[in-house]
Amino acid sequence: MTPRLLAAVAAGGATGAALRWACGEAVPDGAGLPGTTLAINVVGSLLLALLPALAVVRRSPALCAAAGPGLLGGFTTLSAASEQTRALLAGGRPALALGYLLGTLAATLAAVALAGRWTARSRSAA
Template sequence: MTRPPLPAALAVVALGGAAGACIRALLLQAWPIDASGFPWATFAINVSGSFLLALLPALPAVRRRPLLPPLLGTGVLGGYTTLSTWSEQTRGLLAAGDTAVAGAYVFGTLAAALLAVVGADRLSTLAQRVRFDEEEGDL
């Protein structure tokens, strides 16, 4: 499969990113975060986004369509997950003196996201992942 033309790839990344960011905003609004509590909504968003991103190579429909990886991976899931919110919420927890909660949030998110990636990775073969990486490139 050939790479999609750059203008088309950029367009689907932009559309996907907007959709992912809107989904994240709706979820964060539906489950507001208490300033001194564990940010469960952002935690769930980042862990589920990690799982879904790692799952893409296992999906034949994604592997067969050159615009789906940049749309879903870089676009939707890039807009959906959020390192900046994770960082800011950690800063807020530390500023409030909730060091234990901040530590649990930082290391819990990392551990859960890595476990999600390992779980999703097991749903695809090495050959599928290599082919996916070759086709998607650095978008």
């Protein structure tokens, strides 16, 4: 990895992490389902799957690095979702923990599939 690409990933990652923190501050999870983290991961997965369809991203390795593994990698968070699942289990809420874990997986995969359909339609219309 070149220093330029490394800097792009670092800048994007810092921005994505700050956005994730701001979302958590603006819409705290509360005592039940960690909905903010779930929403962040679904939106981030959707956007990450849409990135390859953007011509500007395909033309610029630095922009691709900043936006993909940088910004959206810093925005989404498997580690927080894992910790929240552990906390739900430790709090005696195994059904909610399982629902959150499986719901996160299903919702993020559905978002990626939706992005795939959108990009396939836009390619066939072009």
